[in-house]
Amino acid sequence: GQQLNQSPQSMFIQEGEDVSMNCTSSSIFNTWLWYKQDPGEGPVLLIALYKAGELTSNGRLTAQFGITRKDSFLNISASIPSDVGIYFCAGPNLNAGNMLTFGGGTRLMVKP
Amino acid sequence: ETGVTQTPRHLVMGMTNKKSLKCEQHLGHNAMYWYKQSAKKPLELMFVYNFKEQTENNSVPSRFSPECPNSSHLFLHLHTLQPEDSALYLCASSQDHRGRTDTQYFGPGTRLTVL
Numbered sequence: 001g002q003q004l005n006q007s008p009q010s011m012f013i014q015e016g017e018d019v020s021m022n023c024t025s026s027s028i029f030n031t032w033l034w035y036k037q038d039p040g041e042g043p044v045l046l047i048a049l050y051k052a053g054e055l056t057s058n059g060r061l062t063a064q065f066g067i068t069r070k071d072s073f074l075n076i077s078a079s080i081p082s083d084v085g086i087y088f089c090a091g092p093n094l095n096a097g098n099m100l101t102f103g104g105g106t107r108l109m110v111k112p
Numbered sequence: 113e114t115g116v117t118q119t120p121r122h123l124v125m126g127m128t129n130k131k132s133l134k135c136e137q138h139l140g141h142n143a144m145y146w147y148k149q150s151a152k153k154p155l156e157l158m159f160v161y162n163f164k165e166q167t168e169n170n171s172v173p174s175r176f177s178p179e180c181p182n183s184s185h186l187f188l189h190l191h192t193l194q195p196e197d198s199a200l201y202l203c204a205s206s207q208d209h210r211g212r213t214d215t216q217y218f219g220p221g222t223r224l225t226v227l
Contacts, residue, residue: 043155099160
């Protein structure tokens, strides 16, 4: 079935640094979603991508839908302490009635 | 109140107890979902309801029993749980899970501890 592989699994960075994380699949996805989950809370949608090659920004966050439709990346510029959390990519599984498939997450830690 | 709400936020129960988790969405969506999130594991889809009909049961043990009385409310009834069922239980909603560009919105979760 369709699986999403996120990397890196965790990152520990200095405040002010830029961050880049990605999500890859062996199968094509028609939608890519990026969520952030704060400790003890549910995931919150950050960015949704619907077209191959699409580049979308949300404040300091930028995400791109890969041309091959098998990958997506999320960049965070000038990180701040509140960026701490787990970032998940997700996409509808074409082999399972469009049920969302989630990546394993990238845990981001920011050192002030 | 807007978005997706869940109650209680925290629940501690014994293995012989019966309890229920509640989810309510104020987004006018037609699909609702239950997920289980355990430490260091990806989100696990448990149940899906679309227009109040259960369309997905992802091989969930019968000690978890969902109920969807209408498109805005979703319950998860719990009985004779095991300690390994301790996890964060997340509810989500979306416009229609069959949609190609359907996007799910999550509640804050219920942190369940089974003693």
